[in-house]
Amino acid sequence: MMRDGLPYRDFAYLQTPLQPxxxxxxxxIAKGWLFPALRAVNALLAMGAVACIWLAARRAGASDRGAAIAAVALLSSHMxxxxxxVARNDALPLLLMTAGLAAFLSVVRDDRDRWPALLAGLLLGAAASAKISYGLPAAAVGLFALLHWRTLGVGRVGLLAIGGVLGGVPTIWLAGLAPDAAWFGIIDYSVKAPVEWRTLNGQAFMLHWPLSLGRLMRHLAQGCGLIALVAIMLVATRRRTMVERLxxxxxxxxxxxxxxxxPIYVQYLGPLLxxxxIRFALLTDAPFWRQQVIGHALIALGIIAGFAETAMEVGANIRMRHSPVLAVVRDARALDRMVAAAGISGRIATLSPERAVDTALPIDRRFxxxxxLLRTRHVLTESQARAFHATTFQTLATDLDVLPPAAILIGGEGQPSQAAPHGLDALLADWAxxxxxxxxxxxxxxxxxxLPPLHRRHQDNVK
Structure with a gap:
């Protein structure tokens, strides 16, 4: 969509906008291969985050062994x-957060370092500009700097603040171009839409704290996160260094x-890990941990638990000789051949846009x-939906009647639910x-x- 415009102003986007x-x-650069390229880039960003957490742990005062534990703990976490x-927006803010933390730790531990404070602020602000939830730990760094301004010095605190503002410029700029659409995409959607969807499906219990706590613990247990959190809580009352307080x-x-x-999903652990x-790495350097066999056994168990789900999915794909990425690419190539043979031009409507990014037809921005957004019933008014270039459950049929798509791709959203008994794709299929x-x-x-009927294709080509 960035070939045609900007987030919020020209198409709906449901996060802060740095990644696009x-x-x-x-x-x-990767036209025709964008879907696998995005996944490859995310893999590289994730590996960069692992490298940065090792560097941050060393700057926090951890030994090589402790820093290696932090890096392996992150690498093996299911998050x-x-x-x-995947081709989502979780790896970029994680890398920016770990890099920003590494930069700020060099400021905290070295009185002579000054300019890394600017870099730290820039990276932490950029993390929030890539995903809004990273704004909370970034704000915690800012609060820490304010509380310790005498130790850090006014100059370094000021540079941190300037960097944070610079990191937030992409969000501020695009929100200024389309404030209502930006507010909805960044704030309103995440607050209202999941609650509405779960309630419509009779799953309001997923929003309540007992199940949410269970899901949080479960995702932490998919790696060393739960072990690290419990270990840190056990020493919470002990005297802490400045780095440990941060x-x-x-x-x-x-x-x-x-x-x-x-509901809570595993990717939401990104701002925490x-x-x-790093705090866990400092604990593992303590003599009492080094001497405990059970501590090393727990770390090994956490590593295994983190890899388990991924290993099972990869193993299943290998046994079936199936690559989900190549399946998407093959479908895109076949779609292009069919569209070319039918002489179709225009835009493609789909609830699985990731499967259409590498086709010759551009994606209909409403989808x-x-x-x-199609799940929503009352989160957006009809006028808001059209102003934000989106279609919803309420406006779908009218929107398609006004501007029919050149083709429709279905199959990714066929799961039945109480709110959509035949799956969301059925709404598109019924209209088609x-x-x-x-x-x-x-x-x-x-x-x-x-594919549209022959007379429609002729009309579209004449137009």
């Missing part, structure tokens, strides 16, 4: 493995960031958020059927391409 701005060149193996403030902020969105694992579109299966077997 930074990744925009890929839309041209990082998930972030690094990390503890960030851990509290990270826990709040992971707790606030409902960097400070958590760029995939299923997320009533307007004479015909269905053609794609090679994956999971997706179908819906």
């Amino acid at each position: 701005l930074l990744f925009a060149p890929l839309a041209w 990082l493995l998930f972030a690094g193996s 990390l503890d403030m960030m851990i509290v902020a990270g826990l709040v960031a992971a707790w606030l969105p409902r 960097p400070a958590l694992f 760029v958020t995939g299923p997320f 059927r009533s307007h004479g579109y015909r269905s053609v299966p794609l090679p994956s077997g999971a997706m179908q391409l819906l």
Whole structure:
């Protein structure tokens, strides 16, 4: 979508906007291969976060052994493995957060370092500009700096603040261009839409604290996170160094960031894990930990637990000789051949836009958020939806009647639910059927391409 415009102003975007701005060149560089390219970039960003957490742990005062434990703990966490193996916006803010923390720790531990404070602020502010939940641990760093301004010095605190503002410029700029759409995408959607969707599906219990706490503990247990958190809590009353106070403030902020969105998913641990694992690295350097066999056994267990789900999924794909990424690429190539043979031009509508980014047809901007806005019933008014270039459950049929798509891709959102008994894709399929579109299966077997009737294609080509 960055080929055609900017987030909020020209198409709906449901997060802070740094990632589409930074990744925009890929839309041209990797044209036709954008989906695998984005996944490869995220894998590299995830590995960069692992390298930065090792550096941050060393700057926090951990030994090489302790820093290695922090790096392996992050590398083996299901959160990082998930972030690094999909085309989402979780790996970039995680890298920016760990790099920013490494820069700030050099300021905290070295009275002579001054300019790294500017870099730290820039990176931490940029992390929040990539994903809003990272704003909480970034704010914790700012609060720490204010509380310790005499020790850090006014100059370094000022540079940190200036860097933070610079990191927030992308969000401030684009929010200024389309304030209502930006407020909805960054704040309103995450507050209102998940609650509405779960309530419509009779799953309000997923929003309540008992299950949310269980889900948080479960995701922490998919790696060394739960072990690290318990170990840190056991020493919470002990006297702490300045670095430990900083990390503890960030851990509290990270826990709040992971707790606030409902339901809780593993990717929400991103703002928590960097400070958590660095603090844990400092603990593992203590003599009482080095001498405990059970401590090393628990770390090994956490590493195994973190890799487990990914290993099972990869193993299943190997046994079936199946690559999800290549399946998407093959479908895109087949779709292009069908569209070319039918002489179709225009835009493609789909609730699975990740499966259409590498097709010749551009994506209809009303569907760029995939299923997320189509689920909503009363979160947006009809006028808001159209002002934000989006379509919702209420406006879908009218929007498609006014501007019919050149083709429709379905198959990724067929899961039935109480609010959509035949799946969300059924809404598109029903409209297409009533307007004479015909269905053609794609090679994956999971997706179908819906092509318009011949008279519609002729009219579109004449236009």
